[in-house]
Amino acid sequence: MTSSNRPVVVTGASGFLAAWILPKLIARGHSVVAVDIAREETRLRHVMRGAAPEGIIWQLADLTDDGLMSRIAEQYAASTILHLAALQIPACRAHPIAGAKVNVVGHVAVLEAARSVGARVVYTSSVAAKPRGAANAPANLYGVFKRADEEIARLYAEDFGVASFGLRPHVVYGIGRDQGETSAVTSAMRAAALGTSYTVPWTTATCFQFADDIAEMFVRVVEAEWKGAHLADMTDNVESTADIIAAIRASAPEADVCADGPERLSPTSGFDVAALEKVIGPRPLTPLHEGVQRTIEHFRALHAKGLT
Numbered sequence: 273m274t275s276s277n278r279p280v281v282v283t284g285a286s287g288f289l290a291a292w293i294l295p296k297l298i299a300r301g302h303s304v305v306a307v308d309i310a311r312e313e314t315r316l317r318h319v320m321r322g323a324a325p326e327g328i329i330w331q332l333a334d335l336t337d338d339g340l341m342s343r344i345a346e347q348y349a350a351s352t353i354l355h356l357a358a359l360q361i362p363a364c365r366a367h368p369i370a371g372a373k374v375n376v377v378g379h380v381a382v383l384e385a386a387r388s389v390g391a392r393v394v395y396t397s398s399v400a401a402k403p404r405g406a407a408n409a410p411a412n413l414y415g416v417f418k419r420a421d422e423e424i425a426r427l428y429a430e431d432f433g434v435a436s437f438g439l440r441p442h443v444v445y446g447i448g449r450d451q452g453e454t455s456a457v458t459s460a461m462r463a464a465a466l467g468t469s470y471t472v473p474w475t476t477a478t479c480f481q482f483a484d485d486i487a488e489m490f491v492r493v494v495e496a497e498w499k500g501a502h503l504a505d506m507t508d509n510v511e512s513t514a515d516i517i518a519a520i521r522a523s524a525p526e527a528d529v530c531a532d533g534p535e536r537l538s539p540t541s542g543f544d545v546a547a548l549e550k551v552i553g554p555r556p557l558t559p560l561h562e563g564v565q566r567t568i569e570h571f572r573a574l575h576a577k578g579l580t
């Protein structure tokens with residue numbers, strides 16, 4: 273097998289970001305091995321407006337199982353492991369040992385798997401890894417785990433020659449975003465589309481990113497030529513929960529949604545997208561009002577088909 277027809281192994285394949293990334297990989301001719309602890313295609317079908325995903329090889333696996341990711345990478349001669357699997361902020365808070373296992377041990381297992389077959393790793397860190405507040409540090413265990421992952425990837429390149437590209441999504445919104453602390457902004461868009469009431473239970477200034485843009489950037493990194501260890505932010509465009517609510521009302525003037533609650537600390541400066549733009553060129557940047565409008569329209573279309 274040449275590297276061009278060796279498959280991309282995607283972890284966390286039943287999750288939100290995968291639901292946007294998998295159709296793009298398939299459409300661009302990649303063979304895809306989808307790894308998750310459970311096979312769940314609802315988000316994927318929703319992103320695809322009810323169409324059935326085709327051409328995906330599923331492998332049910334817990335990435336923390338000793339040696340399992342290496343066996344999968346070897347079985348399929350993976351060219352790239354696109355590592356998305358993780359437990360989110362609330363799950364890491366409620367179950368710290370499970371969080372450390374999946375988010376740190378699982379990350380090491382992915383790097384080991386890549387090392388065993390000479391694959392590259394493209395992985396999701398998070399804005400949560402960036403320092404903030406009085407402690408000038410990540411604000412929760414999830415962020416600490418993600419920060420550790422960035423350093424682990426750097427050392428795997430230095431010590432073992434494993435090439436990796438870490439990307440830090442900020443607050444991603446779009447169809448399929450139904451869990452994690454910041455999924456509340458997508459819940460507000462869903463409520464506006466379905467004519468129900470919703471309050472985002474916090475306020476913040478942060479970067480909001482449309483899932484389609486994030487997926488496009490991940491796929492372009494998978495397809496680009498690079499070596500070594502890289503780490504990049506994916507945006508530097510700061511907006512606020514008030515901007516989200518205004519964008520929702522612009523698309524659905526009758527919407528009964530608001531943001532009200534404690535301020536959620538998030539970094540608003542110090543973002544570095546240079547390493548990303550160096551390999552993929554200018555980033556796709558859907559303006560907030562357009563991404564929100566497309567999301568509300570998409571929710572309405574799913575609702576009309578009885579899908580949400």
Ligand SMILES: NC(=O)c1ccc[n+]([C@@H]2O[C@H](COP(=O)([O-])OP(=O)(O)OC[C@H]3O[C@@H](n4cnc5c(N)ncnc54)[C@H](O)[C@@H]3O)[C@@H](O)[C@H]2O)c1
Nearest residue numbers: 284286287288289308309334335356357358396398441444
């Ligand atoms: N969604 C965002 O706004 C956002 C922002 C920053 C970073 N990220 C990161 O991007 C990645 C993808 O996020 P998402 O929103 O798609 O998450 P998600 O929670 O929707 O999906 C995560 C997937 O990982 C799977 N998983 C969990 N434990 C596993 C295990 N032990 N073995 C195999 N699979 C396992 C889950 O079953 C789930 O399908 C994560 O690493 C997340 O931390 C997401």
